[in-house]
Amino acid sequence: MPPVQEAPERHTLSLLVDNEPGVLARIVGLFSGRGYNIDSLTVSEVSHDSKLSRITVVTTGAPMIIDQIKSQLDRLVPVHRVVDLTVAGKSVERELALIKVRGKGEIRQEALLIAESFRARTVDTTLESFVFEITGKPDKIDQFVSLLVPLGLVEVSRTGVAAIGRGSDPM
């Protein structure tokens, strides 16, 4: 009997955490241990001197679960702040992907045309392959990838989502 019947929602959370060993394990362990979803996760140091890292997690769950996730994250000792960008106002979300396509002749031409129309850059070329670099919202990348499937897609490497609130205020 799950207590919650509300429809699941997708939320992007931004966390400011101490940049210390184990902090990522704590966060990932919290998600796996409590059965929460991680759709995407990115981590990087914010600046050397502040010893802080910023983590962006995209997760899905019913509203009650999303609230749980936020307060569970917030009570981890090395977590400074948890901001739910999905409710905090407008935000920008971007992801970068590197995509390898293999093919010859017409197919190859077609791939190049599509890449152009998505404003992807070609970062590696051989006689029978390309590597494209594309940035954008996750669904733009999804779309790009799906168009390349019949054109010899062989490999995709995506960074996961980085996100930030719009406007002048910091998180």
Next chain:
Amino acid sequence: MMREMTGAEMVIQALIDQGVEHIFGYPGGAVLPIYDAMFHKNQVQHVLVRHEQGAVHMAEGYARSSGKVGVVLVTSGPGATNAVTGLTDALLDSIPLVCITGQVPTHLIGSDAFQECDTVGITRPCTKHNYLVRDVNDLARVLHEAFYVAANGRPGPVVVDIPKDVQFARGTYVGPENISHKTYQPRLNGDPEKVRAAVELLAKAKRPVFYTGGGVINSGPEASRLLREFARLTGFPVTSTLMGLGAYPAADKQWLGMLGMHGTYEANMAMHDCDVMVCVGARFDDRITGRVDAFSPGSKKIHIDIDPSSINKNIKIDLPIIGDVKHVLSDMLTQWRAMKAEPDRKAIAGWWGQIDAWRARKSLSYVKSPDVIKPQYAIERLHNAVKDKDVYVTTEVGQHQMWAAQHFHFEEPNRWMTSGGLGTMGYGLPAAIGVQVAHPGSLVIDIAGEASIQMCLQELSTALQFNLPVKIFVLNNEYMGMVRQWQDLLHGGRYSHSYSESLPDFVKLAEAYGAVGMRCHRPGDLDAAIQEMISVDRPVLFDCLVDQKENCLPMIPSGKPHNEMILPDHPEALDEAIDEEGKMLV
């Protein structure tokens, strides 16, 4: 204070500066420098245990009965892994502990060195926080911070893992002054607007109930005092979880008894039918709620908790108040008085009329026997014999634990130590030893089962070594009674491996340890035997042979709501109580 010393000396100095008087530990290669520092400076009394699990439970008993942080010292590898059960127990019951573990030297970490394990990795999910200290100059700060994190906010266990080279290295020691965590600053005072809204709700309530928990105990004796004051002022009924027993006096007429799976009928019905519920430092655990979608359907729910993640975790809350229980209760009382609020006396009187009708079902009654000791009777007689003494009670886990909660009545906080969240068999004896260390002159009793007591019985040796005259009162039903009861309930009475086969002779076993062994099997002999047990100033193992077939009632079968309790006047309902969905639950 800044001084040069070794890491090992820092450990001892930090303990002294934190006001630690006792630690529970067990030596090994990776903590030898710390033991050596202790040898030179014996200000902190070390209680040598017989198994690291015992050390952690002792520290838990010590902490719960004294309100101080319990401290544990164990070695790397097996020392740390043996501590894991106790750490998890402390996490689930929110008990403040600092557990110092030795680690292989930093240059060997990750090499599968002898007695190496990933202690911070293993204990990450079973601690409130943990640290691996790689630089001796961080050590003092981390140790003080560990005490701060363990005790502040929702309390919990903290592990500090110290590689052996860091223990030998010299560095600068800093004292605990000004050490508070830079970001971990739990909120103590409730939002005044919410406090006011809560008081308004209470003043209008017609069928209110206080549902209190371990948070009241953790908040300190002042919280219990305020709860009593508030209850007296309003005339509202009070119930409590297993963890909160003693915060409200059981002898008081507003006391409904414990609630939950084995709680009283009146407590559970009051929860089900109330119109305003005030949850004070409890967490809507599944033992309490029963079926969540049928939990207290008509009530407005106020929830006071220091941990925001407890709000809306299992049950939707109408009015959450984040804060420490004593602060929030104090503000609520002030607000109540400032508003010159009055309870709706007529409605409350009607509510009590209803509660008294539920009480009249006498849900804790049982059939007495002249020939065999009923376990409930044993607890009743034990309580009767010691109730005017300065007594502390711990338990193991099983039916005896529930009977103790039902029939041993607590008037004061910090007197009752039981493994509530994790349900750890083997908790009671070491916890009792820890309590006795904190309260040398008091009477400390572990109410045990014959199966559970065998899980940490080796600690009897610790009790002997340190002259800790704990009393182990074993309700010996020759079964893992609680398992047997569930096999009755769910598995057609097929008692698969729940009989306590090949039991030792507990009397001889006690004597082998140098303790006193006693046995009693006739109801008529019980009072005298209990008197003898409590008059002995040595550890006693009392083998009380009780009815083997008794089931623990009343009971909310798993998956059922509060108003479908099985009562002792209709025990046969147990047979078909649980449906297929309920079977899945524990």
